[in-house]
Amino acid sequence: MKIIIAGAGEVGFHLAKLLSYESQEITLLDTNKESLTYADNHLDIKVIKGDATSIAILKEAKVDQSDLVIAVTASETTNITVCVLAKQLGSKRTIARISNTEFINHKDEVGFTKFGIDELISPESLAASEIELLLNQSAFNDSYEFDEGALTMVGLSLSRTASFVGKTVREAAQLFSEIHFVPIAIQRFGTQYTIIPRGDTQFKEGDNVVFITSEGGGDELCKMTGKSNTEIKNVMILGGSKIGFKTSRDLYENGFNVKLIEKDKERAFDLADILPRVLVINGDGRNVDLLDEESIHEMDAFISVTGNSETNIMSCLVAKSKGVKKTIALVENMDYFELSQSIGIDTLINKKLLxxxxxxxxxxxxxxxxxxxxxxxxxxxxxxxxxxxxxxxxxxxxxxxxxxxxxxxxxxxxxxxxxxxxxxxxxxxxxxxxxxxxxxxxxxxxxxx
Structure with missing residues (x-):
């Protein structure tokens, strides 16, 4: 496929990297020379310096021959403009990154496809949805729903007490009369190899296993692994970013008790005005005394979504040490994913990956x-x-x-x-x-x- 990506920021570069590994024909557009030089030196792609809303630049990128144009700059307006122009100039499909989730909620009503935008994506909205799903599946460290929960993917690490450790997939299946889950991927403890399991594959202590479950499968897995899907009611969120705001709003609308800590005083007052049912606290969430004052030990979950990955990781570790059952940290560095289980954080999420x-x-x-x-x-x-x-x-x-x-x-x-x-x-x-x-x-x- 011939793919044009507008925006060489974190999302654009990551997309270009993944797609170039698959031998797709990628052209990356940006006005930032430094970002393009880095991408050009590290990836097998074509780069063009210039404004992606320029018709001349789009024509230079051969937009009329493109199968897909993905606009993921930091500017929502730019992304929409790029997609509209690209479609008019002959691109087969367009995708725009947006931050205003109202556009997604009303996309059918507005009819974005009529003026050239085939799909809208919001990394912030995707992250907030992922967080809510993880809270509803608290026993698991990874989760993804297909068709509104008709099937659910869940991931967990097998402890020594799991009833099917030492058994093969076939033997484990015989423990239940009806099968509501199936293992689809296993990563052995201490390795980077992914195994697609068969009937004779044996489960081992420390395995990170991904399952597909139908209705009732999650409860069966909890029973067999000794984990519990604890109800999460009280949630503390660190960081009033777009993700922090959307997560807070979505959670309190679904009956959670939410405390939101924001360091910037003006931002904290703004959030308090637009989130009347969320307790907004102005303070530094890295301050352990503040967390103690706000009864962190009474929280069922702690979610850290500041703009700093290291702050998010460290604050989640503090929360774990205070007895919080579920911790979720937003990280930008993909390398941190390998460390999540070993350092004790339940789940790491990454906007670029989502x-x-x-x-x-x-x-x-x-x-x-x-x-x-x-x-x-x-x-x-x-x-x-x-x-x-x-x-x-x-x-x-x-x-x-x-x-x-x-x-x-x-x-x-x-x-x-x-x-x-x-x-x-x-x-x-x-x-x-x-x-x-x-x-x-x-x-x-x-x-x-």
């Missing part, structure tokens, strides 16, 4: 309705919609020539999620969730074309 996951489904072949990369694992989760002429249509799963480095986790049919084993027959219109390693993606795409 935005890239959301955009990646437009790159994949076949009708991909949802897609996410597994945190700290070299694997992707893809949800394909089955077409009438797909290779997999009307076949039993056991009869499909599926690569060993990929696995079907579940199927959504008529809004209901199923854990699909070998005797399950795939039908047209089904949505099939597949976990695969990078080397098998092309083969999997071909099965669903």
């Amino acid at each position: 935005a890239a996951n959301n955009i990646f489904r437009y790159i994949r072949k076949g009708e991909v309705v949802a897609m996410t990369k597994l945190n700290n694992m070299n694997a992707e989760l893809l949800e394909f919609k089955v077409k009438a002429n797909s290779e997999i249509t009307n076949k039993f799963i056991k009869d499909v020539d599926f690569p060993r480095s990929a696995i079907i986790g579940g199927v959504v049919r008529d809004g209901e999620g199923y854990i699909a084993l070998g005797s399950f027959r795939i039908q047209e219109g089904d949505k099939v969730v597949v976990c695969c390693l990078p080397r098998s993606i092309k083969r999997v795409e071909k099965i669903f074309l």
Whole structure:
């Protein structure tokens, strides 16, 4: 695919990096010479210095031949303008990054597609949604919903007390009469290798395992692993950024008790005005005495979303030491993901990764309705919609020539999620969730074309 990315900031560079690894033809536009030079020296892409809203610059980037234009500059107005121009100049599809979530909430009413914007994404909104999902699935360190929860991906680390440690996948499945979960990826403790499990794969202590669950599967996993999905009611949030604001608003609207700590006095007063049911505290969240005064030990969850990754990590560690059950830190450095479990933080989230996951489904072949990369694992989760002429249509799963480095986790049919084993027959219109390693993606795409 020929892809133009406007904006060489953190999201744009990360997207260009991921897409260039897949041999996509990438052109990166920005006015910042330093950012472009860095990208040019580190990635196999084309860079053009200039204003992405310039028609001349877009024509230089061959926008009329592009399959996709992604506008992810820091300016919402610029992104919208770029997409409108790109569409008029012949680009097949456009995606704009925005910060005003009202645009997403009313996109059908406004009709953005009419004037050239095919998709809107908000990394801040995606991060806030991810946080809320993690609080509702408190026993797990990673979570992602397909089709409004018909199937859910959850990740957890196996402790010594987990009932299926030492057992194979086949033996563990026999512990329940009905199967509501299936393992789709395993990372052995202390390694960077991702395993796609089979029936004879053995679970080991310390394994980081990702499961697909249908209704009831999360409770079964908690029972088998000795973890508990504790109800989270009291939440403390550090940082009144866009993510902090949106998370606070969404959580109190859903019945959580929220305390929000913001260092900047003027920003704290503004937040207090627009969030009347949130207790906004003006102070430095790194101050342990302040956290004690605000009864951090009574909190069920602590979420740190300041603009500084190290502050977020350290404050979450302080919260853990005070007995807080669930901690979530926003980080910018992807390398920190490898450290999250070893240093004791439950979950790290990254805006760049969330935005890239959301955009990646437009790159994949076949009708991909949802897609996410597994945190700290070299694997992707893809949800394909089955077409009438797909290779997999009307076949039993056991009869499909599926690569060993990929696995079907579940199927959504008529809004209901199923854990699909070998005797399950795939039908047209089904949505099939597949976990695969990078080397098998092309083969999997071909099965669903």
